[in-house]
Amino acid sequence: MSAADSPTTEVSGQKILLDQVTKTYAGQHGAAVDNLTLEIPAGKIVMLVGPSGCGKTTTMKMINRLIEPTRGRIVVGDEDVTTIKGDDLRRRIGYVVQGAALFPHMTVAQNIATVPKMLGWSKDRISARIDDLLDLVSLDPALYRDRYPRELSGGQQQRIGVARALAADPPVLLMDEPFGAVDPITRQRLQEELLRIQEDLQKTIVIVTHDFDEAVKLGDWIVVFREGGHIVQYDTPDRILADPADEFVEHFIGSGAGLKQLTLTRVRDVQLADAVTVAPGTSSADALARAREAGHGHVVVLDDRERPLRWPSLRSLGRTTQVPGGLDPDLPVVGSTATLQDALDTMLVSSAGAALVTGRHDAFVGVITVEVIMDAIAAAREASGADDEDTPIGTNERPEEPAAAEEPA
Numbered sequence: 001m002s003a004a005d006s007p008t009t010e011v012s013g014q015k016i017l018l019d020q021v022t023k024t025y026a027g028q029h030g031a032a033v034d035n036l037t038l039e040i041p042a043g044k045i046v047m048l049v050g051p052s053g054c055g056k057t058t059t060m061k062m063i064n065r066l067i068e069p070t071r072g073r074i075v076v077g078d079e080d081v082t083t084i085k086g087d088d089l090r091r092r093i094g095y096v097v098q099g100a101a102l103f104p105h106m107t108v109a110q111n112i113a114t115v116p117k118m119l120g121w122s123k124d125r126i127s128a129r130i131d132d133l134l135d136l137v138s139l140d141p142a143l144y145r146d147r148y149p150r151e152l153s154g155g156q157q158q159r160i161g162v163a164r165a166l167a168a169d170p171p172v173l174l175m176d177e178p179f180g181a182v183d184p185i186t187r188q189r190l191q192e193e194l195l196r197i198q199e200d201l202q203k204t205i206v207i208v209t210h211d212f213d214e215a216v217k218l219g220d221w222i223v224v225f226r227e228g229g230h231i232v233q234y235d236t237p238d239r240i241l242a243d244p245a246d247e248f249v250e251h252f253i254g255s256g257a258g259l260k261q262l263t264l265t266r267v268r269d270v271q272l273a274d275a276v277t278v279a280p281g282t283s284s285a286d287a288l289a290r291a292r293e294a295g296h297g298h299v300v301v302l303d304d305r306e307r308p309l310r311w312p313s314l315r316s317l318g319r320t321t322q323v324p325g326g327l328d329p330d331l332p333v334v335g336s337t338a339t340l341q342d343a344l345d346t347m348l349v350s351s352a353g354a355a356l357v358t359g360r361h362d363a364f365v366g367v368i369t370v371e372v373i374m375d376a377i378a379a380a381r382e383a384s385g386a387d388d389e390d391t392p393i394g395t396n397e398r399p400e401e402p403a404a405a406e407e408p409a
């Protein structure tokens with residue numbers, strides 16, 4: 001049975017090793033990627049960033065051998081995959097590109113079924129898998145199975161792209177600028193969704209991005225490259241922000257590093273405030289009494305599946321006899337995997353100065369306030385650099401060479 005068939009939080013990803021890998025394109029002066037040794041830990045998200053042409057895409061495509069390395073070895077799990085058949089390798093490695101690149105003449109279901117079909121899965125198994133994956137990416141199978149890509153929004157296409165890449169439950173997922181083609185709001189949602197999915201699946205995910213904020217938000221680790229696939233820094237987002245390796249990285253991460261601390265901490269990592277929750281139809285007098293006893297100015301109205309509907313103040317509640325139901329379309333809600341940056345954005349557009357937080361199945365888990373966010377930023381600043389996780393290896397040095405001084409930027 002595959003890992004994705006059963007709910008699991010075990011790591012299903014495999015580690016990847018690029019071992020002294022070089023790629024020189026025909027007719028190109030110098031190597032696009034020069035003697036790169038890079039360890040990518042199992043079950044983690046590793047972001048590849050750096051300026052245009054630095055070799056990010058070449059590095060990533062050598063992992064599934066869409067680009068053949070000129071020299072060096074590639075190991076996935078414990079297997080040297082440098083010389084196995086490229087097609088076989090690619091069936092074991094999910095691949096998501098910008099704009100999803102779905103097959104336009106195939107339905108959503110047929111798109112997702114591509115690799116399982118090649119692997120000879122039974123019809124029933126494929127069909128069940130399609131439904132599971134559509135659920136996973138938050139699209140209702142009954143509505144979306146038989147649609148064609150042109151009938152989907154950009155964000156929905158990208159979700160199907162992710163579902164298709166995960167279809168055969170590969171241990172490794174490669175994503176090339178996956179959210180580059182969608183609007184900022186959709187991008188934020190897709191990023192959160194990827195993190196939620198990753199919490200369950202724990203794949204090894206390698207993502208190329210131009211967007212340093214995205215790297216900070218999604219990455220367990222970030223590799224900052226310079227031209228020729230030279231690693232400038234390979235570290236956790238918080239340590240890169242707190243202590244950029246050199247001026248090049250400092251310049252690359254931009255001057256807003258302080259604010260970027262907001263993208264380092266997630267809503268689920270901070271202490272949320274509690275709230276008085278009530279069901280629609282409850283007597284308003286009872287709800288008011290409970291809220292006053294707790295010293296709260298608002299109550300949170302939840303539906304029968306604990307999902308927030310409204311967030312009335314005691315004043316507005318005082319004008320009713322029964323707690324009103326129905327969804328308030330302007331309700332400020334963030335998911336628990338959202339970053340504090342997202343939470344702050346949500347608060348800023350509502351007048352509340354706070355937002356409701358939802359977890360699994362959109363159920364209410366607490367309230368986040370501006371004060372909580374400010375405290376968390378201060379704590380994150382102090383903590384950055386304090387822990388020292390084992391940093392994976394990333395280098396362009398040749399073992400036999402004496403460590404030569406890097407050219408300054």
Ligand SMILES: Nc1ncnc2c1ncn2[C@@H]1O[C@H](COP(=O)(O)OP(=O)(O)OP(=O)(O)O)[C@@H](O)[C@H]1O
Nearest residue numbers: 025026028032050051052053054055056057058059
């Ligand atoms: N097929 C190719 N033939 C020749 N040169 C290539 C080829 N693909 C990439 N290159 C060159 O190799 C270098 C690295 O390219 P690569 O696409 O890996 O960089 P990148 O960091 O992903 O860039 P971008 O952010 O612009 O996508 C560049 O100088 C590029 O021009």
